[in-house]
Amino acid sequence: MARLPRLLVVLLLALGAGTACTPPLQADDLVTEKAFFEDTAGRLSFEEARQQAYQPYSAFLNAGYGSSVFWIRLTVRAVPAAVDQPDRPGAGWAVIRMRPVYVDHIELFDPADTSGRPRATGDRTDWLDAEHRSLTHTFTIPIGPVPRQVWLRMQTTSSRQLHVQVLPWREATNADREDELTSALLVMLLVALALVGLVAAVATSTTTDYAFAAMQAANLPYALYVLGYARPLLAPYVPPVLMDQGFNVAVFIAVHLACWFYYFFVKEHRPSRLGAWLVTVPLFILPTLLLVTLAGRLDIALKLNAYTILVLPCTTLAAALTCRAWDRDSRVRPSVPRGLYVGAAFVGAAGSTLWFLTQYGWIKSTYFMLYGMIWFTALIGVVMLTVLLVRTRRVSRMRAEAMLRAQIAESQALQAQQQQEEHSQLLSMLTHEVKTGLSVIRMVLGAPGASPELRQLADQSIDSIGRVLDRCGDVQRTDSPESLPVARQALRPLLESVRTDGLAPGRVVVSVEDDLETLETDAVTLRRLLSLLVENALMHGAQDAPVDLSAAVDRRQSDGLLIWTSNLPGVAGWPDPGQVFQKYYRSPGARRLTGSGLGLHLASTLAAQLGGHLRYAPTPTHIRFVLWLPR
Known part of the structure; x- marks a missing residue:
């Protein structure tokens, strides 16, 4: 159990390194140029939008929260016929792969498509109707020896981020398999964190450990949705709109459970009044988010939730700095070292700040940060698990010491009780024997002209008293033996x-x-x-x-x-x-x-x-x- 956090950290770093090292524009990506136009009113038709001046961008579109519509123009390079041979599956076709999956609505406008049917995807469309079933949003387009352009129209209430690739059909299939493997390993890591947290909670029966296990368990639905697993698994049973609403509620609940974990995490180390207030206020955010969502302002609720994710670790760090469990005059011994405790809170604050700045488009996003909340959740889970395991070990040691002290105190009390009983028995015996001897002596002294037999009886009584006192002295000496x-x-x-x-x-x-x-x-x-x-x-x-x-x-x-x-x-x-x-x-x-x-x-x-x-x-x-x- 002590080595488990190290193993989880190694797995997390390996997954992160593998994802971070994936180039944002792969060698076989057919896109030669990306450009966007922001339609603030959201009313332009395709013909009107294609005439606008587009601003080129590289890799990721990252515009933060807002209500405007984004038009994205993709220039697809020419593909010689040898690249996709006619006898191969998918020959002459490419797949437009788009992520993250929580984007609400994406439409494709392809001048080469003369069918006239609307082509749309997003988390409010049915995954079963996808043109190419994958963990990402997809469209399929024909490719050939002539360069061409296609347009995407994106509208979402979440953070307006979009990573687009156009891959030949076969390469897109290979990329799907790689995504599935990486995502499965990440889900396994989160499941391991939840299970270990549950085992630790059952072993310690502390509220903080149960809150950690609940927080990690609540992160799993979010991860399954963002990684793209929820739509394929639930598409046959749950309508897309209901799935999208359920995802938003699940995110709110996960953040709320995180608030409770941080609350217990700080409270057990005696924060100041200000520190206690800082970790108590976020507990009331869930009702607010649900009320705003029911009022039809999901966009505002998502912004408030993002601010909560930013503020919560920061307030936890501030509250942790006010904790008095490490003061010299503290009557309660701290369960973790102060450096580890504050360091864990600092990691949470740093990770949430980086994620927040990316969500709002204030810093450039990367392929790694596209799933930043999941990585941040996994990292915080590993760090907090390390803290909790150290805490569990210390608490077990403190409990063992307390039990030992209690046993010693009980033994001392029992010994004192036995000594008291022995003293009581000794006094009772001495009183009885001395009174008996004295009554005989008194009888002899009170008899006129005591006979020799009475005097001998008095001498025997005196001898008996002397023997009793000698025995008491002998017992005292034998209780402290010498060589x-x-x-x-x-x-x-x-x-x-x-x-x-x-x-x-x-x-x-x-x-x-x-x-x-x-x-x-x-x-x-x-x-x-x-x-x-x-x-x-x-x-x-x-x-x-x-x-x-x-x-x-x-x-x-x-x-x-x-x-x-x-x-x-x-x-x-x-x-x-x-x-x-x-x-x-x-x-x-x-x-x-x-x-x-x-x-x-x-x-x-x-x-x-x-x-x-x-x-x-x-x-x-x-x-x-x-x-x-x-x-």
Whole structure:
């Protein structure tokens, strides 16, 4: 998609170069002189007109808009009989080829024609009645060894431009084929622009892209008519006058859709109040053109439409220069670079100005400029498509960045919410445990002559409060881990120290395989981890039942070892396997006992810091937690 504008530009330039390089007076053109006379009143007969003084011109007649009639005298050179051999089709005949096709009415006056029948062509005559069917207007005349003259009478409400050629019949047929090929390629380019614009609009779902696609689609009927395809395609079904009126309305609609495209194109880049006004006013031109046309003044409507085509890109350029999307203090990032944006508007203004000056006859027309509006439309389409594709790429990038920022913000909000919930759970747990311990202490202090058993209960409550606070500190430290000092450690002495430092050393049974003597780890962290597991087993297991603290080589992974605690379930019951390592989790039965709900979560975190993992692996009769560590 990114290379598409370049390909379209190459195609456009190739077509333009091929057309521009076509000489206005080809080597086989039989016309030796062209001259015109302007009949301002439009009332002269042929005999009166042929007596007038004619002004010679070369290549193109280009007189702009007006109501006067133009008489054109063509001097056709002599053609030796060898040029058109009698056995060839069309021998002895030539074809007068005239363009553009939107000229309303052209009559031929040939002194050699003694039939007396009127001979006329134009976009208000039936294409099926053409003397030589082509994409251009045509007449056929006989040619011979003697030079001769023929006259054309032209009258039109559109711009009074006319390019005339007189070609031998065979050469005219070849020229028709060349025109059909070039015109077909140009139509294909316009169709490609419309389709790509539609695809881009569907992909982005923006009003500007839809307006561009509509503008390009509306240009197709105009191009088909001006290039000569509409008359052959519609002649069997649509009367010529209705086709001509439909063409004028189609042109007005195409210009109106262009007004809407330029309006959205400018508005999305925050123009000034003056700039917004400049692109808003042209939106009201279509009703004016239709009303003037219905009033019977098509000539005035066509002039107004030409002025609109001139003014619209110029006002767009002026409005683009006032846009504030590129200001440093702008809160909206521009979707295209300013240079590309203004450059596209400048190309539109330059092209429309050149076309307008040609239409009004203020500069000399060329064969290329004869279809200037189509070339201008194609060029603007390619330029604007480039702008829109760059804009689409930037908008997609900006949307991706916005989505990323939204995801980051959502993640941060979720993290903050989780932290708030954890803080709430922590405060709830601390409040409960501290109040419980304090109530026991208060009861002991309030009892007269407290017995040794009550004093021991108070000491246990104080110890419980201390353990809860220690667990909170341990969790805070493990959330910000530091590198651990690893060294070779003797395993059995380490396990024995965990047993002797526990709450009930007599209930803990240590067991180590004979061939397992040492491991490489951080002794302090491992001791903290195992103490948490033993403490959990002593507090939540069956009262007075033994707790196994065992170690063995992992038979499935020879580079690892297993250390586990095992105990019978007590009043706390069996933990939930899915929540056992979650922070603040306590089984329903464990809530009657003193605890923080942090021990197993902390043990799992410490296991990960040691390069191992902790899992809950109960047997049918025992609660068991298994720690795997690398040796």
